[in-house]
Amino acid sequence: MVGGGDGAFIGAVHRIAARLDDCYEFVAGALSSDAQRAIASGAALRLEPDRCYTDYREMARAEAAREDGIDVVAIVTPNYLHAPVATAFLEAGIHVICDKPLGITLAEGEALVDLARAKGLVFALTHTYSGYPMVRHARELVAAGAIGEVRQVHVEYAQDWMADAAAQDPAFQATDWHNDARRAGPTGCTGDIGTHAFHIAGFVSGIQPNELLAEMHSFTPNRALDDHVQVMLRYPNGARGTLWASQMAAGCENALKLRVFGTKASLAFDQEHPNELWITPQGGSAQRLTRGRVRGDAAEHATRIPSGHPEGYLEAFAQLYRDGAAQIHAMVAKQPPPADAAWLPAVEDGVAGLRFIDAVLESDRRGSRWVSL
Amino acid sequence: MVGGGDGAFIGAVHRIAARLDDCYEFVAGALSSDAQRAIASGAALRLEPDRCYTDYREMARAEAAREDGIDVVAIVTPNYLHAPVATAFLEAGIHVICDKPLGITLAEGEALVDLARAKGLVFALTHTYSGYPMVRHARELVAAGAIGEVRQVHVEYAQDWMADAAAQDPAFQATDWHNDARRAGPTGCTGDIGTHAFHIAGFVSGIQPNELLAEMHSFTPNRALDDHVQVMLRYPNGARGTLWASQMAAGCENALKLRVFGTKASLAFDQEHPNELWITPQGGSAQRLTRGRVRGDAAEHATRIPSGHPEGYLEAFAQLYRDGAAQIHAMVAKQPPPADAAWLPAVEDGVAGLRFIDAVLESDRRGSRWVSL
Amino acid sequence: MVGGGDGAFIGAVHRIAARLDDCYEFVAGALSSDAQRAIASGAALRLEPDRCYTDYREMARAEAAREDGIDVVAIVTPNYLHAPVATAFLEAGIHVICDKPLGITLAEGEALVDLARAKGLVFALTHTYSGYPMVRHARELVAAGAIGEVRQVHVEYAQDWMADAAAQDPAFQATDWHNDARRAGPTGCTGDIGTHAFHIAGFVSGIQPNELLAEMHSFTPNRALDDHVQVMLRYPNGARGTLWASQMAAGCENALKLRVFGTKASLAFDQEHPNELWITPQGGSAQRLTRGRVRGDAAEHATRIPSGHPEGYLEAFAQLYRDGAAQIHAMVAKQPPPADAAWLPAVEDGVAGLRFIDAVLESDRRGSRWVSL
Amino acid sequence: MVGGGDGAFIGAVHRIAARLDDCYEFVAGALSSDAQRAIASGAALRLEPDRCYTDYREMARAEAAREDGIDVVAIVTPNYLHAPVATAFLEAGIHVICDKPLGITLAEGEALVDLARAKGLVFALTHTYSGYPMVRHARELVAAGAIGEVRQVHVEYAQDWMADAAAQDPAFQATDWHNDARRAGPTGCTGDIGTHAFHIAGFVSGIQPNELLAEMHSFTPNRALDDHVQVMLRYPNGARGTLWASQMAAGCENALKLRVFGTKASLAFDQEHPNELWITPQGGSAQRLTRGRVRGDAAEHATRIPSGHPEGYLEAFAQLYRDGAAQIHAMVAKQPPPADAAWLPAVEDGVAGLRFIDAVLESDRRGSRWVSL
Incomplete structure (x- = not known):
């Protein structure tokens, strides 16, 4: 380490x-x-x-x-x-x-x-939230056509810790590396949690935007980096989307929420209730799918204990480590990586995240113009 | 009538x-x-x-x-x-x-x-959702400073009925007035439900945006009017906001949801659960306020029956009628309208809605540029 | 009146x-x-x-x-x-x-x-909660075999108003008719809300217990009548059940909740969220059925406005009045009452409630022995 | 092991x-x-x-x-x-x-x-659910008088796995040790999950019943042991309670739920959402306390990661192991066990569970009579 x-x-x-x-x-x-x-x-x-x-x-x-x-x-x-x-x-x-x-x-x-x-x-990137069984299951459902063609992707990631008195203290800001562009990179909130939101949106929906429009903002006085960002997304197939990430949203703990709307149904996932995934058909009634009850290779691969026994963030994180180990073992054995470990985020996902950051910066600099990704 | x-x-x-x-x-x-x-x-x-x-x-x-x-x-x-x-x-x-x-x-x-x-x-405009007791209470809380200064306003209004086979039928679209710009006006979803979302956001937050940026869209083939709109908002005090309205969001019934984030706390209201209002302090725990339990003139004025006995959409609508009657009685009696009936949406709110529609149209036409409101 | x-x-x-x-x-x-x-x-x-x-x-x-x-x-x-x-x-x-x-x-x-x-x-008895569309739908589902044979019925009705300082005031108790056996009848909580719980349990499950065991209690000092009751139920088909009613349950508003478990699925209804009904298959995932989306004569008969526009307690109450009017009109026209109005609680349901009260009293008096109903 | x-x-x-x-x-x-x-x-x-x-x-x-x-x-x-x-x-x-x-x-x-x-x-007994931070916090709140004197304790633990076709298969039942009184003990559901429910009720409420009344039942044909039990509880201070445990409740995964009502407030905990604890004051509004946000020695001792990052069943289980290690280290060092590890369930809790089982058996055998604990 x-x-x-x-x-x-x-x-x-x-x-x-x-x-x-x-x-x-x-x-x-x-x-x-x-x-x-x-x-x-x-x-x-x-x-x-x-x-x-x-x-x-x-x-x-x-x-x-x-x-x-x-x-x-x-x-x-x-x-x-x-x-x-x-x-x-x-x-x-x-x-x-x-x-x-x-x-x-x-x-x-x-x-x-x-x-x-x-x-x-092997180069694994710890986009933790992709390790949740129900996120894996969501991806599998979309890929299998369960929601039809994707029309809308809405993702948000809201926290409030940066609005706490301790984090607003100029003395803290002067020393914490998250506030220092040299150590944190050119963005704050966008890179810190916006990239997680961007990743999970693509991970589940199976599509990547080709254009975005963004506004960054800092509610914190005199802060060099953003603590808030709002983005609109356009996808090659005509789908539309939004991404909102904020570290200044009073009352939010770690509120990463994803909704994907297709022609047949929609999916909703809330990171703070990770053992559930909601699917609602067009014109129909919501169903609350649960870890351990849903059948599907992806979710079953990424779970350890029966339904009703909640797994959490550490287990999702451990899943990435487990998939990493499986890939390394396969490599050592000169075999192809096992299919069920292949969804581990990799260095290419990291590049996609950096492209997202660059596009947000460019759009914001140009007064929230649409830019290509 | x-x-x-x-x-x-x-x-x-x-x-x-x-x-x-x-x-x-x-x-x-x-x-x-x-x-x-x-x-x-x-x-x-x-x-x-x-x-x-x-x-x-x-x-x-x-x-x-x-x-x-x-x-x-x-x-x-x-x-x-x-x-x-x-x-x-x-x-x-x-x-x-x-x-x-x-x-x-x-x-x-x-x-x-x-x-x-x-x-x-008297000219009352039936922005129904402002008749809910907990929406009135939310407005009263914000006005009383309970959430501090407003930093973020996020409102969304999602439905799926227009994606139903019946509504997608070209024969229906050819005759229904909602699809006909001459009878419906220059927008579809934006005027139909976007204005409701816009109204409730201002009604509760107590602030109005001075700039917006928008993208309208129609997922329905060959439809002249929008069935989907995404908007970003800027407020004079530096607050930021988003508005999303869609009639093509699979699985959504009448999902009008408002969140207002302040420096001290945030509020959340979901029209489909109108007897509740959530308030969460910065760094703290959410509280579920309920109609009939909260004390406050605005909510008590707009309610009829005790807590735990749900009121709904018809009661919210009736509240507007009740307030209208109170205003008319006062006018007939040559008295000032009673304070507690003064929150009835009026013709001026209608003009604000039409300005919103015009700004959305202009921003969209200009490639989602920021425009003044 | x-x-x-x-x-x-x-x-x-x-x-x-x-x-x-x-x-x-x-x-x-x-x-x-x-x-x-x-x-x-x-x-x-x-x-x-x-x-x-x-x-x-x-x-x-x-x-x-x-x-x-x-x-x-x-x-x-x-x-x-x-x-x-x-x-x-x-x-x-x-x-x-x-x-x-x-x-x-x-x-x-x-x-x-x-x-x-x-x-x-016509003799209608206003067991209000049977007027909710989703309660009607629940009954229809059970009758149609959607949950299989009923195995368990659990119903509870909890309030906290009697624990309020105002209601605990001996001066209030001395005058309020709810505390006076001569005017209220031989029970307090049991007759006041226990009968509602008993009625909805039978209304939905379609079965009636033939034995019960009960303990009444008063947490209020010196109160002659019960403010709390716990009951166990046995049904002729071998099903088991529980009923709990309390007016001394801190934090409860009007918390009437019913769960019916069958061999194939279970149903859950919460009066404070009356536009929803949950159905969960054996071994499967919960589905949130909503008023206006479910198809079925009973629910559609008892509803007025589209899904996502909440109806509440007053509409449920109005449904009983509407059904009463339909029965009277039919009687005047010398026709059989319309099928969809036939679920109106009637004088016979009132007798069943009085039998329930008597059985609770007897079981309690005998030290919570099983008694026949 | x-x-x-x-x-x-x-x-x-x-x-x-x-x-x-x-x-x-x-x-x-x-x-x-x-x-x-x-x-x-x-x-x-x-x-x-x-x-x-x-x-x-x-x-x-x-x-x-x-x-x-x-x-x-x-x-x-x-x-x-x-x-x-x-x-x-x-x-x-x-x-x-x-x-x-x-x-x-x-x-x-x-x-x-x-x-x-x-x-x-050291003799630790793995009543897992007492390892959850919010269960520890609930106990701490009750002990600190936050809900006043306890009036009611309602606990339930419902599962449906035994109603699955696989578990109902007589061939399975003939071999599985859970169905064999010699290996499982004299009860099925009562010992298997009823004891968990009984333990958490006492762990949080801080009081133990001195009388109970019970009915055991088996919905499974020809099963020697119970798959369902209903219990009423009486406490020395006059409090009343209920306990329901069932492995034949269609749609239930691992639904352990506890509610404790006091003179000032009530608490509610649902094992399937273990990062939350609800507290509702008499006459007031529910508050959703969350792990990582609540301040309190007990909860902070039993948690690892910040609020909004869910912990689950494995972490609760690990807490018991961590507390066991702390006790053993203290013993080796000839020091008193650390206060924050002292809530680990021990051999005495196991005896209390066996007494509960015996009392349930006796009450059931005597036709659901009240028996002393």
Whole structure:
């Protein structure tokens, strides 16, 4: 693991996710760019001292050289390091599981695609929400034609944490990397949660917009980056869509919601109630499909326990790790990756996210004009 | 009543609404532009033959001349007749309750404002959803500062009836007035339900956008008018908003939903569950306020029965009639209208709706540019 | 109308219900046992002075004698007067719409059955909740075998108003007729809301228990009557059930909920969301049926406006009045009552309710033993 | 681990739960009473061959003798083995985490209490649902007086799996241990899920009934054990309650629901939506408390990730393991167990469950008479 030292939320989540299905052992880390914190965090997590690195480049080199070196690295650093770290490990022949976004520029994202392909390595991107069984099932239903042709895609991702007094404190903003374009990339909310919304919309609907129009906004005084974005989408088949992401929506916790309307039916998914998926036929009555009760390869592959026993966010995250392990095992065995693990978001999805960010920036700069994706 | 003959949905609704609180007697009508249907409908509704008219102008003249003539007329015709009929009755000194939209051009709307003011008559516009107790309560909460300053307004109104096979039938479309720009006005979905969404957003939030950007669309092949519209809103105080209205959203019945986010809390209202209003403080837990349990003049004024005994759409509609009656009584008594009846949508709201329609049309024509409202 | 003078909640509800569908004219009343209040209330409701009575017996005589006398009387007095008043009007040849419970003793209830049959008059009992379209639909589904054979029936009716400080005030209890066995009958909560729960359970499930076991309780200090009751039910076909009614359940408004489980599926109805009915197949996914979308004679008969436009309690109440009018019209025309109005609760349902009350009393008295119904 | 070989649902759940928070290492097992299956399962789970036992007594002896022997055993066998296995390990000085129910007779349960106390060992019983953060929070709220004095406790646990064709198949019933009184104990549904319901009711409400009345039933033809039970409860403080558990409730997945009504407010928890807890004040509006947003030691102790990121059943289960580890660490360190881990269900809760089963059996046998607990 690179990043994820003491106090880092997402690092702990990655470690639980890796552990949950018993497919990984956590044996080495460069857990912080601060050497002292890296070492202390490693000790707290019971890493052997000699595998507790203070520099990710050194870690890539050293682990690649060991007989028992790591097979795969998890990257949970601030955004601006994703690409350099991933590059170092790919070049060392080590598979990568990287937090989103893929990087901060489209160019570095595209370079990673080339590198991962050239090296023949697995590159998983943790768009967590695609690991939910009912999101997988939604995708399977759409692909099977259950809702007909897609006409509308509406996705939203609303939080309120940035409007909290603590986050509005200028002193916090001056130091937190999420507010620093150099470390976070050129957007705030758009890259942080807008890309998740964009990904799940495409993951489920099976279609990608070819034009968008956007307005970014910051409600936070003097904030350089956006804390709010509204987007309209046009799809090649004539479908229309909207995307709204905000970190300034009072009362919202982690409200990622997707609705896909087709000619025959619509689907609705709410991340805060992930064991359910609603399907409503044109002119008909809503049905509440539940994890464990629906039959379908995709949902059954991504679930562990019976219906009525809720699974949650950590299980969705673990699913990505499980699919990553399956892909790596297949690669080692020189076999094609198993079909049911193939929906793991990959480096190409990361590039799509960076293209989305660039298009939002361009549209916003041009006064919310339609731009091509 | 003008319009509302046999088979007309909205006419029957107006009659129940007028009856519910026992403030009106139904005594005269020009119920159809088809003379035979007008007479048959009047008979079926037990009107006296001599007050069952075949022409609205004749009705205005005759009723104005009778000692026991009507005090108020309900207009439930196709859109293009709203303004001419209203004009005829206003000129005859008769109060008006008119279905929305106010008319088909901004000019005729503005003329009605002038006329109603000049005549000193009540002109109610039936934006039904503003009659719900919990919508009134929401407005009162916002006005009292309960959610702080408004930052975001998101409103949507989705239906699926136009995607039904019956409504998609070209033969139906060729005859139904909703598809005919001459009778319906220059928009379809935008005027039909978009104006309801626009009205409730302003009614509750207490703020009006000064800029919008829109894209209209028709999923129905060869339909002249829009069946779908997406709008972004900007407000003078920096607030942002979205409006989505669609009659092609599979599985949606009459899904009008409003969310208003402020600096302190957010509100959410869903027309299909009108006895509830959700309020969630910044960083806090949602509370489900219910009709009959909340204390507040506005909600208590607009309700009839105790909490837990659901009121619905007809009661909301009746509230507009009740408020109209209160305003007329006050006018007759040469007193100011009672405060609690003052929230009845009026001719000025109709003009605001027509301005909204014009702005949407202009933005759409210009490739979704921002336009002033 | 007998009872329902100024300030009486249920009288106002009956008047709205009678008015809503325009099947009744309100022309006469003995609105209070207090003569002055009776006259004042009649004047306020615009009754002609000569039809504003101070004694119900006089009203029955006088109205029966008039050529334009009333066809039907609505009885909304305290419980102990239901039977005497109904008797007076039946004997005068006038149809009856009576609030529940039918009376305070089983004997008087049985006498009313005999009298109504002998006179050939309509006797409607306002078990309001059976007027909801989705309750009618539920009954139709069960009767059509949609859930298979019924195995379990669980019904509950919870309120909290009696735990309010105002209702707990001994001064209030000393005067309110609900606390006075002489006027309310031998039970409190059991007769007041338990009978509603019992009725809807049988109405929908189509089966009646033949044994029950009960415990009554009063949480209110020194209250003579029960404010809480718990019941177990056994049915002839082996089905099992529970009934819980409480007026001391903090936070409950008017929470009448019914669940019926069959061999193939289950149904769930919640009175506070009356436009919905949930059906879930054995091993399957819940479906949310909605008023206006479901096809079926019973629901369509009992509805007025399209799906997504909520109907509520007053419309359910009005449905009973509408069905009563249809039965009376048929009787006048010497025709069989229309099939779709036949589900109106009648005097026999009132007797079933009184039998239920008696059985609860007996079981409770015997230490919650099983007793036959 | 004893039990939990290949194909056993609950064994896999225990292993994930133990792994999730990284407090345990899985190193030894007697995974099946079938020697071949025990060995194959151990190999599949990567146990060292010499710690893969075919007899639990041998395992207890051998592990106790090893320097690196296990500290704690997880027991996931059929019910009838719980007590013998636990006894063997306790006597060997090894802490125990045991699936519920504690055993099949009250006598063996009481013997385990004595033994565990005599040995000074931790004995955790996996009443999973008490591990949910919002269940912990509910208990904390009740204990802090937030709902006033408890008046009513209603708990239900409904499933439908036993009504499935597969479970109704006599061939299945003839072999499945859940249908065999010798292996499952004297009850079916009552012990299987009724004890969970009984435990959570006491865990949250903080009070225990002193009398109950019950009816057991089997809807399954020729089934020796109950598949359905209905219970009424009386508490020393005058509170009343009901408990309903059924495995024959069509459409129910794992529907454990608890409601506790106090003099000031009520609480409602639904296991299928475990990130929420509803609190409604007397006469007031419901509030939806959410995991991660509520402040309180108990909930914060039992949670891992921020609000809006759902946790589920596995995390609740893991909480019991985490609390068990904390207790064991404290014991090793000769310190009092940490307060926040003290709510772990223990051997005494198992005895209370066995007493509940005995009382239900006795009441049912006596025709649903009230019996003391």
